[in-house]
Amino acid sequence: MSITSCEEEFLERRPTDAISATDALANEDNMQLILDGIHRGLYSQSQTVFPGGDTGRANNHYWVPLGDNLAGDLIHSANANNLSWRSAMQWNEHTQPTSLTTEIFWYHRYNIILHANLLINEIESGTLTETARLKHILGQAYTYRAYAYLSLVQHYGRGYLIGDPASDPGVPILFSSETPFTSQPRSTVQEVYTQIGSDLDAAISSFEGSEPPGVGGAAAKAQLSVDVAQGLKARWALSKGDWATAAEAAAKAREGYALLGEDEWKSGFNSNELSEVIWGSNVIAAETTFFRSYFYLASNTFNGSQVRNNPKIADRRMVDAIPESDYRKDVFLPDAPNSNTSAANGNGGWENNTNPLYETEEEFDAAVAEIKSTYGLTSGHNTHPYMHFKLKNANPGSIDPDDVIYMRASEMYLIEAEAKLMMGDLAGAKEALKPLAEARDEEWSADEFNTEESFFEHIKFQWRLEMWGEGFGYTNHIRWDEGIDHGANGGSGASEVLYQDAFQMDKPSTNDDWIFKIPQAEINANPNLSPSDQN
Template sequence: MFKKIKALLIVIPSLVIVTSCSDDFLETTPTNAVTPSVALSSAEDMQKVLNGVHRSLFSQLTNIFPGGRTERAGNHYWVPLGDNLAGYLIHSANANNLGWRTEMQWNSHTLPTSLTNQLLWYHRYNTILHANSIIEKLNEGTIPVTPELKAIEGQAYTYRAYAYLSLVQHYSKGYLIGAPSTDPGVPVLLKSTLTVAETKPRGTVQDVYNQIERDLDAAITAFGSASPRPSGNAKDKSQLNINVAHGLKARWALSKGDWATAASEAALARQGFPLMNEADWKSGFNTTTLSEVIWGSNVIATETTFFRSYFYLMSNTFNGSQIRNNPKIADRRLVDAIPSTDYRKDVFIVDAPNTNSSAANGQGGFGNDPNYTTQAAFDARRAEINTTYGITNSFNQHPYMHFKMKNKNPGSIDPDDIIYMRSSEMYLIEAEARAMLGDVGGAQAALRPLGEERDSAYDVTVFNDQASLMDHIKFQRRLELWGEGFGYTDKIRWDEGIDHAANGGSGASQVLYQDAYQVDRPSVNNAWIFKIPQAEIDANPEITPADQN
């Protein structure tokens, strides 16, 4: 990692100043002449570095650090990847823009040379090293302590914890299905500069989880005396605050089976973020201004992600070939199980006509679509969906296609926000944690507000034992958080494999999905673990081919 660390460190001033697509940011001190002590001489400079880290979450990574590539735009790719890998976000046809089909077929994260493995690894360590530079400067005690500085401190610790949690959940065996005290984790780096002698080996999963806990506790303490996060604008929720730290601690605890901590932290995280109503839930998940969004990236209009964006990969209203030729569908077993009284069912179009003659299920085009007996009915339904969702006949349709994620400007390539954390997730975490503790009543109470908001006939009391309640909580997570990227980590925590053929089938094509059509559960299949980038093995003397997953 040593060579890569040096490359990442010199990008600090770039993060300070890259705020637009104008030319003026190019007039700067050369990066090799800037040191952290110069770049971080004040709270204002630290905030600029944080703003750069915020931007790195959604920018094309060629703009963020040496070795970045335009094919990935940070979490635009990695958030929906979680549902793409888990088989929740289903491809209806053969399209491979940005390697999205390759990911779905499990032919990317299983290769040490893949772009996804490399960029996810280096982006998260880039985040860690910038957080380290801020934390080191704060520890010097040379900058006056103010509420604003405490907010910066809280964000730095939170970012470091976020990056380590992301790394350990992708590049190591799941905590609950492995042996964390001996399973290899990822290198824990707590300095912004390292000599060759200071490079670190992988350590253990437990080492990483312990550091995450220390960082989140430090973040929560700092936020306790910090100035509050601004509110009222979409960009405000790009900044991290105490709710984000509590939410990440809830995720951390859930992933390791610390059920009591998960429940209490989730309850704290959602305070002040009321559940969305039906109109907001159906509005498209395209802005951080929604009431229950705790954290997300406000994607600025001048950021040229466009065909690298989250919505390009999975929103059926984005005007890109990945969508027009390959509308994304949901697992029909999930959709069919949604009660008719639950308004979330409305965003999945069960009877959309199969307009693509190259559809993977072989039922594309009128005459092959079993849902329609006349051309007129087929065409009328297509036109109705076009009108309702702002698309045209240049977009193919497919049964069970979704309109949960919708562009603010449907049929365009405009960038939209990325949502990372919502209060709904926190209700679900508390419910799952209390169910795992055997507290059926507590779990029902945690789940009731969410269920009753979404379903007019909801009655949580029918799930009156731990087994039935856990099954229901899993259903609610799959439905409420569908498309938001939680499928991969959920399946690892629950030790569930992928079986598109079971129980009537998901609607996925075995020919298209190949070996990913059925995948053994994570506890017996190490293919769930991302490969360490070959470039890291080549550069880091502490990580050898024997350390590869």
């Protein structure tokens, strides 16, 4: 398998204090350093994680928003292709076996698995005295392995609910932690899911009676916990139709994480210290990725050309459906002037203005200036109708680093509600969604939805709105077996000329392009994979 070994070469590249391979597993402190390397590898540029990585991908900074970029939820308003972000949106990255996106995503996830294996195999060998701290390291290692395999099988395998998991090819399962590595063929989707479930149960068991590292604040939520393991279990179970397990695990995962108030929700989703955050990367200034970051790709406040020249907009069909009483509507600006003369829709600049709110050029320019002043944009930032300000830099108009959030309590409410509805429990589903829905919209009423079908559509709406920009679009589309149609029902606001073939995509059950290509380099290097294994 073409992944990095844990020899000195890797350890010296790991973005933390380097230690020799001989000493890496000698004690808890050194094991924690390896674990910290995995933590930091989630948001570091990939060449710092393994040889052969590329500066064009800063791992989860790219992979998190990619889910909404592929699903057409994070809409591009102009032609910009920094970091192949436009190519990914056009479905010209994950469908190519030699693309950076296909290759680095695969190798990063297997890099996590390698180092999780290293810790698991040593601790489970019984050569070390079991302590509460060692149990926590083991719990994190099992959780990381489950996280990486779930990520891999959901991208490089057919969706569990739309295929035949017992026979559909998944990804290779590896347990080795020492060179020479033994390559493996692809396991089935079912076999990978079974391994994920086993790892999550082992993680939850290991966390019992364990002692977390002595860190606090935003750094504490960069460490994995039993809550993260339960949250991943909820995701895993939901994606495979194990509704009862999904509902139960989601309820456990969110315990103790208070829903955000309005001010917190509108603060930009840039800090692990938000009350809802269960897990996120605490990005430290010394290892920032600058123009490779999540906020460079997805926000409208970062001071980079991808943002200034290409304001990201939300699907206007979703925005227009948000009730006036729902404060989440405030982070989308339907009436923002189109100040970008290079806008894909051809309506940029005062000369092409179509909004009757602006009767004069002075009114148009004043509205642009007010948005820039309100949200801390620079003079070079463009505006566009339906642009968003959900994701915002803590220091808008800068290139400062911000945390990357992976799991929030809101997601767990959504999982529980969907799972209960799938079990035919409409009343239970409404009760599960109620705390979240009422927190966002004081006038929300479950009485509006009298059938399972109507409430399912509402749950999907809540998913799209609450988790917008946080990367859930891709896996949601696969679970719901929904295609993409930017032209339906009045249109999303996306440009067909810009989006090309990605403007309309058939549903995953009939379109294998939803499945990522296996890296050609992996097929070339792994004797157990052949061209016939390619998706």
